[in-house]
Amino acid sequence: MKLKILQQVFQGLGNNKVRTLLTTLGIIIGSAMVILVFSAGAGFKSYIEAEIDSYGSNAVFIETRVPPTTQALANGVSESINTSTGTTAVAITSLKTRDVADIKRWPNVADAYGIVIGQKAAAYKGVKKNIMFWGSDPGRFQIDKGELASGRFYTEREELGLSQVAILGYELARDLFGEEDPINKIIRVGDLNFTVVGVYEERGGFGPHSTDNVVFIPLRTAQKKILGIDHLVTVIAQIEESDAAEATVEDIRAILRRNHNIDDPKKDDFLVQTSAQALNTLGAVLAGINFLLIAVAAISLLVGGVGIMNIMYVAVTERIGEIGLKKALGAKRSDILSEFLLEAVLLTLLGGVAGILSGAAMAFLVSKIAASYGLAWDYIVPLYGIIISVSISALIGIVFGVFPARNAAKLDPIQALNKE
Amino acid sequence: MLIKLENITKEYHNDDIATPVLKNINLSVREGEFLAIMGPSGSGKSTLMHIMGFLDRPTAGEYFFEGENTTNFTDDELARIRNERVGFVFQSFNLLPRTTVLNNVKLPLVYTHGKNIHGLAEKAIAAVGLGHRADYFTNQISGGEKQRVAIARALVNTPSVIFADEPTGNLDSKSGGAVMHILQELHRQGHTIILVTHEMDTAEHAERLIKIKDGMIMDDQPITARRIAEPDGAINK
Structure with a gap:
């Protein structure tokens, strides 16, 4: 019916x-x-x-930040300014290679590496391009999931020797070299010559998240020869037991506070986040x-x-x-x-x-x-x-x-x- | 007795002023009768048909239908009687537009639990001689055919009584005659038919004539000189 x-x-x-x-x-x-x-x-x-996930599962991100001023604290403002993008005038210089070494030694931490980031022009045979360069120690290659399309990663020896070697992002390699094989060719980054030792596969990503346009060079080379600094912008650590992630993050904070002589957590000049927290x-x-x-x-x-x-x-x-x-x-x-x-x-x-x-x-x-x-x-x-x-x-x-x-x-x- | 009205009164109320439309109507209709109710407009003949057809309720009085006192029936019970025991043919056909003849005739069956809807509808359409028009849309057929579709729709539930309210009012005399022929034919087959009209010529197709005026029955007599309509619409007297 x-x-x-x-x-x-x-x-x-x-x-x-x-x-x-x-x-x-x-x-x-x-x-x-x-x-x-x-x-x-x-x-x-x-x-x-x-x-x-491309940073590795169980990743912990440690970034510098400007601690809130006493005035801001009094006003109840707890927002921090992230310095990893380099947008602030105040530079936090307290994050050091020593911190990375101390974090690395912690029981639940598998590995850790520090990064500095800068901007320069890269050139090869008259082709010029503004690029980001990342300086990181070879520990990065243990954690990061990026794979090479050709060539090799740079080594610990090259890191310690301040070698001028570079790994290119996929897009950058294509733009500078076209069909030519970049391996063992010399490119110019800023005022220095670098030998290309490897090229990454295409990784995707959008805007600042894309690493296809980045030149990867040894950390110390970037710090001493280009930037003239001895501090880090970001440290990425890999932890072993994800169940203990929260505790490990707290431990890392304690290490950093001890190293940076901070007794009040409100005055932290760093930010520690697991990938889950970032998510x-x-x-x-x-x-x-x-x-x-x-x-x-x-x-x-x-x-x-x-x-x-x-x-x-x-x-x-x-x-x-x-x-x-x-x-x-x-x-x-x-x-x-x-x-x-x-x-x-x-x-x-x-x-x-x-x-x-x-x-x-x-x-x-x-x-x-x-x-x-x-x-x-x-x-x-x-x-x-x-x-x-x-x-x-x-x-x-x-x-x-x-x-x-x-x-x-x-x-x-x-x-x-x-x-x- | 099929229909028995006892002291039926109907009043309409407008701003507390009661306007009587029917006054103490007493009327009986036997099964198989062909009754014509005639009167000028405003006489109350339509209201009387609406009450007999369960479309309206009397203000006072009692209505017995097939022996049952229907005076206190609920709206749903009245709907059911209208659906199963009463058929209507209206002056303006009242067919669904943009719908086929077949679906129009099926319409009353939509509201019953019956089976074989299709077969019943086809049978009713054949009974009014429109088998060849079943799949036509209602805007594709003539006025006379429309009224025959309406008759088929009234027939489809095999009702106890068929009410025809000015069934030829919107038709030319020839197609009007054809419609009257079908009604007479249905009567001959045993159907009870109650015809409402204001024309003597149309009323004379029935067997019994009731004249109504100012809400009262003035006259109730058998028709002696009955008109007989031919299938082609010609009228013999």
């Missing part, structure tokens, strides 16, 4: 194809947003996880963005729902004669109610499905664009996104359809018939 009523509904919707489409537009956009947000969110998460920080940012997008989607769905209600009121007015006739022919209140309610739910579900399809298509485009930037961005349409989207659509159909449907069901058959 309900099936027969459903046929009635389909007939009604089919008779007004253009209007059906226009009515559901709000719902389509809303559901598309929901799917896009969930899908892009999942994709972004996969990218971030891959990114952090959480990013996750929080992501959740904020997601929340905003979901809010926009919710508004769109609400507007869509009002659109559905509006068109259902129109449909009831327009079909008063039809409703009267159906009642005269024996339709009960509940029959008319379910017919109009079903129509509203079907309309929104239709919009919901169309929205899911277009949202999935948009998310696919986003993943393709991300991939074209070399990001390890998975295309995922999470099932819970689809379930949420469909149930929200159906709910909106019921909520916004029930008032017009009740109006229709309450109509007096004679008055309705006479409206013809």
